[in-house]
Every structure is written in C-alpha cells, then in structure tokens.
Amino acid sequence: MEKILEVKDLHISFHTFSGEVQAIRGVNFDLLKGETLAIVGESGSGKSVTTKALMRLLPESNSEIKAGEILFDGKDLAKLSDKAMQKLRGKEISMIFQDPMTSLNPTMKIGKQIIEPIVKHQKLSKSAAKKRAIEILELVGIANPEVRFEQYPHQFSGGMRQRVVIAIALACNPKVLIADEPTTALDVTIQAQILELMKDLQKKIDTSIIFITHDLGVVANVADRVAVMYGGKIVEIGTVDEIFYNPQHPYTWGLISSMPTLDSDDEELYAIPGTPPDLLHPPKGDAFAPRNAYAMKIDLEKQPPMYKVSDTHYAATWLLHPDAPKVEPPPAVKRRQREFLEMKEGN
Amino acid sequence: MAKYLTQRIIYMVVTLFLIASFTFFLMKIIPGTPFSNADKLSETQLSIMIDKYGLDDPVPVQYANYMMNLLKGDLGVSFQFNNVGVTDIIIKSLGPSATLGALAILFGTFFGIILGVVAALKQNTWVDYTSTFIAVLGKSIPSFVFAGLLQYYVAVKLGWFPVAFWRGPEYMVLPTIALAMFPLATASRFVRTEMIEVMESDYITLAKAKGASWFEIAFKHALRNALIPVITVLGPLVVSLMTGSLVIEKIFGIPGIGEQFVKSIQVNDYPVIMGTTLLFAGLFVAVILIVDLLYGVIDPRIRLAGGKK
Ligand SMILES: Nc1ncnc2c1ncn2[C@@H]1O[C@H](COP(=O)(O)OP(=O)(O)OP(=O)(O)O)[C@@H](O)[C@H]1O
Ligand SMILES: [Mg+2]
Numbered sequence: 001m002e003k004i005l006e007v008k009d010l011h012i013s014f015h016t017f018s019g020e021v022q023a024i025r026g027v028n029f030d031l032l033k034g035e036t037l038a039i040v041g042e043s044g045s046g047k048s049v050t051t052k053a054l055m056r057l058l059p060e061s062n063s064e065i066k067a068g069e070i071l072f073d074g075k076d077l078a079k080l081s082d083k084a085m086q087k088l089r090g091k092e093i094s095m096i097f098q099d100p101m102t103s104l105n106p107t108m109k110i111g112k113q114i115i116e117p118i119v120k121h122q123k124l125s126k127s128a129a130k131k132r133a134i135e136i137l138e139l140v141g142i143a144n145p146e147v148r149f150e151q152y153p154h155q156f157s158g159g160m161r162q163r164v165v166i167a168i169a170l171a172c173n174p175k176v177l178i179a180d181e182p183t184t185a186l187d188v189t190i191q192a193q194i195l196e197l198m199k200d201l202q203k204k205i206d207t208s209i210i211f212i213t214h215d216l217g218v219v220a221n222v223a224d225r226v227a228v229m230y231g232g233k234i235v236e237i238g239t240v241d242e243i244f245y246n247p248q249h250p251y252t253w254g255l256i257s258s259m260p261t262l263d264s265d266d267e268e269l270y271a272i273p274g275t276p277p278d279l280l281h282p283p284k285g286d287a288f289a290p291r292n293a294y295a296m297k298i299d300l301e302k303q304p305p306m307y308k309v310s311d312t313h314y315a316a317t318w319l320l321h322p323d324a325p326k327v328e329p330p331p332a333v334k335r336r337q338r339e340f341l342e343m344k345e346g347n
Numbered sequence: 348m349a350k351y352l353t354q355r356i357i358y359m360v361v362t363l364f365l366i367a368s369f370t371f372f373l374m375k376i377i378p379g380t381p382f383s384n385a386d387k388l389s390e391t392q393l394s395i396m397i398d399k400y401g402l403d404d405p406v407p408v409q410y411a412n413y414m415m416n417l418l419k420g421d422l423g424v425s426f427q428f429n430n431v432g433v434t435d436i437i438i439k440s441l442g443p444s445a446t447l448g449a450l451a452i453l454f455g456t457f458f459g460i461i462l463g464v465v466a467a468l469k470q471n472t473w474v475d476y477t478s479t480f481i482a483v484l485g486k487s488i489p490s491f492v493f494a495g496l497l498q499y500y501v502a503v504k505l506g507w508f509p510v511a512f513w514r515g516p517e518y519m520v521l522p523t524i525a526l527a528m529f530p531l532a533t534a535s536r537f538v539r540t541e542m543i544e545v546m547e548s549d550y551i552t553l554a555k556a557k558g559a560s561w562f563e564i565a566f567k568h569a570l571r572n573a574l575i576p577v578i579t580v581l582g583p584l585v586v587s588l589m590t591g592s593l594v595i596e597k598i599f600g601i602p603g604i605g606e607q608f609v610k611s612i613q614v615n616d617y618p619v620i621m622g623t624t625l626l627f628a629g630l631f632v633a634v635i636l637i638v639d640l641l642y643g644v645i646d647p648r649i650r651l652a653g654g655k656k
C-alpha cells in the first residue's frame with residue numbers, strides 16, 4: 001500500500017533548566033494510506049511529542065528537532081518553513097486533542113471556529129463556507145446545525161464538543177488525522193459513539209489516522225497497526241493481531257498483562273513495576289532493562305536493534321537475538337495467544 | 348436583560364443611599380463647624396449663621412432635611428462661596444478631571460494592552476525585557492515625578508507643549524501622559540500574564556493546528572480571552588482616574604475636583620463634601636455595573652448567566 005507519511009530516525013530534545021531532555025530518541029514509522037496506526041505506551045513515553053512534531057506544534061522556545069526526517073508528500077516537514085507549514089496545517093494534516101472541554105475557544109462561536117480553516121485553505125466565500133460547515137456539523141451527528149452554528153462552546157456537552165473538534169479537523173478533508181487520546185476525557189458510552197463516528201468518517205473521506213491512546217481495548221477496536229512506545233522510542237510495531245497475540249517485547253507483554261479482561265475482575269490488576277526512564281540522562285542500554293524481569297547483561301550495555309519478526313512486525317529486544325535464551329512470555333500473554341489460536345481454528 | 352438592569356439599578360440606588368447616610372453621620376463627627384476658621388465672626392454672628400443653615404438642629408432632623416433635598420436632586424449650597432450651588436461647583440470642577448482621567452485611561456490601557464501582548468508573544472526577548480522595564484518604571488515612579496520630568500524636558504527644554512494650565516487640547520498632552528503611566532504599566536503586566544497563559548491553552552494549539560497565522564492567533568483567538576480578567580483591575584483604576592489625580596491637577600494647575608474635595612474637607616464645607624462623596628460613589632457603582640456588562644460583551648459564558656433570555 002501507498003505510504004502517506006514516513007518518519008525516519010526522529011530525535012527531539014527539550015532544553016530545560018535542568019538540562020537537555022531527550023524526549024524522542026530515534027523514532028521510525030510509516031503511515032499507509034487509509035490505515036489507522038495506534039500509538040500506545042505509558043505516560044511520558046513520547047507519544048504526544050512525536051505527533052506534535054509532525055505538525056510542528058512543539059513549543060518553539062525550548063524544543064528542537066535534533067535529527068531525522070518527516071516525509072510527507074515529497075516534503076520534509078522537519079525542515080519546512082513556517083509559512084509553508086501553516087498552509088499544510090488543518091488542510092493536509094489535522095489534529096484532535098484529548099480534552100474537548102478546553103480545545104475550543106470559549107469566546108468564539110462554534111460556526112466561526114469551523115469556518116476558519118475552510119475559508120483559509122479552500123478559499124471559499126463566507127456563505128459557501130457556512131454551507132460547508134453546516135454540512136460537516138450534520139456529518140458529525142450534531143442536530144440542528146443551523147442553530148448550533150451560532151452557539152458558543154459552553155452550550156455544548158463534552159461529547160458534542162469533541163464532535164465539533166472532529167468537524168473542524170475534517171473540514172478540509174485532510175490526508176492525515178492525528179487523534180491524541182480523543183476519547184480519554186469522555187465517559188464510556190460517549191467514547192464508543194466517538195470511536196464509531198471516527199471510523200465512519202475515515203471511510204467517507206479516506207483519511208489515514210494516527211490514534212494515540214492508553215487504552216489497549218480501544219486499540220483493538222480501531223487500529224490496523226500498533227506502535228508501542230517506551231522512553232522516547234518505538235520498541236515494537238506490528239499489526240493489531242501481531243501485537244496482541246504474538247508480542248515479542250517484554251514491555252508489550254507488560255502492557256498486555258495489565259489489560260483488564262472480562263474474567264479478571266476479582267484479581268488484582270497487574271502493573272509493570274518500576275518507573276519510567278529519566279530522559280535527562282537516558283540509559284546507555286535498553287531503557288526498559290531496569291524494569292524488565294527478562295533483562296540480560298547486554299540489555300544494560302547496548303541498545304537493541306529492531307529485529308524483524310515478520311514483514312509487518314518488528315521489535316527492539318535482545319531476546320530476539322539468535323543467541324538469546326528462549327523465554328516464555330508471562331501467563332496472561334500466553335492465555336491470549338491460546339484464545340486467539342482457538343478462535344482462528346474455530347473460524 | 349431589562350429585568351437584570353432594573354435590578355442592578357435598584358441595588359445601586361440602595362448602595363448610594365447607604366453611603367449618603369453613612370457619610371452624613373461620619374461628617375458630623377468631625378469637630379468644628381464650617382465657620383470655625385472664620386475668626387472675624389463674633390459669637391452672635393456665628394450663632395446666626397449656624398441657625399440660618401440649621402446646624403443647631405438635632406442631627407436626625409438635619410439628616411432628614413438633607414435626604415429630602417437630595418431626593419429632589421438638590422445638593423444644597425456651598426458654605427465656602429456665597430450662595431453657589433454644590434451641583435454647579437461639582438460640574439465645573441468635574442469637567443477637567445473627567446477629561447483628564449478619561450484620556451489617561453484610554454491612552455494608558457490602549458498602549459498597555461499592546462505592550463502586554465507584544466511582550467507575551469516575544470517572551471524572554473529584548474522586547475519583553477523592555478516592556479517589563481517600562482512597566483516597572485510606570486508602577487514604581489509616582490506620577491508627579493513623571494509630571495516634573497515632562498514639564499522640564501518636554502515643555503521647558505523642547506517647548507513642544509505648554510508647561511501648565513488647562514486651556515485647550517495642547518494643554519492636555521503632558522498631564523495625560525503623566526497620569527497614564529500607571530494604568531499603562533498595570534494593564535501591560537496583566538495582559539502579559541494572561542496572554543502567556545492563554546497562549547499555552549489547548550484552544551490556541553488547536554487554532555495553530557487549523558493553520559491560523561501568528562496574527563490571527565494573537566488577536567482573533569488569544570486577546571479577547573486574555574482581556575477577561577484584565578477588566579476587573581481596570582474598573583477601579585478607571586474610577587480613581589476619572590475623579591482625577593489631586594497631585595497632577597496641582598502640578599499642572601488644573602482646576603479639578605480632587606483639589607476642590609480636599610479644600611472642602613479642610614473647611615468643613617458639608618454640602619460639598621457630601622456632594623463629592625456621592626459623586627465618587629455614584630461613579631464607582633456605575634463603573635462596577637459597566638465592568639459587569641463588559642464581561643458579558645467579551646465572555647459569552649457570562650452573558651447567559653446574566654439572564655439574557
Ligand atoms: N514542553 C516540554 N518541556 C520539557 N519536556 C517536555 C515538554 N513536553 C514534553 N516533554 C517531555 O517529553 C517526554 C514525552 O512527553 P509526551 O507528552 O510525548 O508523553 P506522552 O507519551 O504523550 O504521555 P501522556 O500519555 O501522559 O500524554 C516527557 O518526558 C516529557 O517530560
Ligand atoms: Mg500525551
């Protein structure tokens with residue numbers, strides 16, 4: 001399939017009072033046309049920074065893209081001028097944020113907020129833009145769009161606001177939509193509705209989505225592929241099936257083990273022990289090693305390369321080195337593998 | 348809206364009534380009479396005067412009389428000047444003070460807001476540091492120092508504007524600048540802080556993500572939100588400037604209300620004290636109302652809570 005976006009060896013640092021925070025340390029991934037790529041990983045692993053970098057929304061004052069390329073449409077976004085970047089934002093690449101309560105301008109009418117990118121990028125007249133905005137409002141499932149058009153954000157519920165944010169993001173039919181935890185702040189039923197809406201709209205306008213989430217349950221529901229981030233790197237990437245049912249990296253094992261399942265409500269939920277790495281002084285070896293029950297000596301000394309598991313599946317762990325001892329994944333992961341195989345045979 | 352306004356105006360009248368009563372009794376506690384400084388009056392002359400103005404009536408009777416007249420819109424007659432109405436005195440001296448105050452507040456807040464916005468957007472650059480420097484000067488140096496400096500350098504040395512008095516537009520420039528430094532500094536600091544906070548909010552990031560330009564982000568999205576808290580500090584500032592700065596009026600020889608007020612207190616000119624106090628109080632409650640209405644104009648969330656529908 002056609003690649004729409006290619007991120008190569010991206011390094012991003014923040015310059016802070018205590019020193020240089022190496023937030024992103026060599027990230028590589030592609031985004032294919034029409035697919036949904038989920039990025040998962042614990043807080044601070046660099047999900048937001050990576051995706052903000054794609055739109056160059058990182059704070060100018062203290063962030064720096066130290067190395068790497070972001071290839072989109074034959075251009076390297078990491079080096080594009082500010083003017084050219086402005087033309088691209090909201091038109092070719094759009095973004096949806098986590099908290100719909102704070103992502104709309106409280107003193108501007110909803111309609112005006114939707115019209116803005118349309119007038120800007122598609123050069124439509126005010127009235128044509130309004131027509132288009134009302135169409136989009138309808139498309140994202142807002143009743144009485146003509147009335148809603150004239151209202152302010154505080155007159156909308158959280159779920160409704162997120163629909164409006166989605167409408168703004170999709171107003172110009174972008175090629176890439178970045179959704180940074182778009183449902184985390186919503187309650188469960190609304191979450192499901194918003195996810196349905198996004199899937200539905202993705203088909204209609206044929207956009208690629210990068211979907212950031214903490215929730216592996218959501219991943220299984222929306223994504224085609226999954227990238228697992230840890231300590232500013234992608235440690236494993238593969239299709240949803242590969243990540244859920246044949247995970248290779250011990251950190252992915254930890255994530256899957258800590259996922260609640262239907263029959264696990266009595267048991268204590270598993271949590272990965274230890275704390276995230278200090279990115280001010282990143283470790284020499286594998287950043288996950290201190291928390292990794294399967295760590296070997298080399299884990300502390302050298303960073304593992306990306307090993308190929310299949311054409312679509314890669315993982316950065318020394319356990320995949322031909323000389324490494326064979327280890328069994330934890331029981332929770334094996335149980336999933338078993339269930340999956342049974343299901344496949346059943347089909 | 349009409350209902351809300353009526354309600355607010357009723358509250359304002361009640362407030363003014365209470366302030367009038369309170370001031371009236373407070374004033375009676377000040378020792379002396381309006382005529383204590385007039386040494387040349389004999390005992391009998393003094394008692395005739397006191398009798399004429401009803402100053403020997405029991406205080407509650409005086410109070411009732413005053414309030415009755417006030418209801419009719421009659422503020423009484425000044426003791427200082429022969430038979431000049433308090434209303435006339437106030438109107439005459441309020442004109443220059445209000446003009447000066449209004450000019451200073453317009454000039455000060457306008458440039459203060461611009462300075463604050465620019466400082467916030469160019470945070471930690473020389474632009475920001477310069478703006479901070481101006482703000483610190485404006486807040487810490489009293490207005491009479493500016494007045495003196497302006498008079499010496501701009502008026503005497505350069506001869507660009509008159510040194511003093513109040514005889515036409517060119518006379519207004521220097522006192523306005525001297526008086527505007529404080530509101531300019533106050534507004535610029537508040538706007539800067541608010542702008543920086545607003546610029547970090549999610550909806551500004553979203554505006555950027557929509558492809559908005561630097562200018563659109565600053566002035567279409569951020570400024571309006573940054574101004575909401577600023578209005579609160581500007582309200583009281585407006586009142587203090589509207590009623591003029593006594594010192595500035597003195598330095599530039601402007602016949603304003605501040606000077607009038609102090610003189611009236613010194614000589615126990617009860618009707619003028621009362622009238623001026625009521626005027627200040629009236630301006631104050633009016634500004635509070637205007638500030639609240641202004642909130643509604645700027646912030647749609649408050650517009651509804653105010654009971655528009
Ligand atoms: N403006 C900044 N200044 C300094 N460090 C920053 C800044 N923004 C992010 N970081 C650092 O970059 C790292 C990655 O942060 P990021 O926000 O990408 O995490 P995340 O994976 O999105 O986490 P979460 O799930 O909590 O959203 C963190 O260590 C964070 O401290
Ligand atoms: Mg994040």
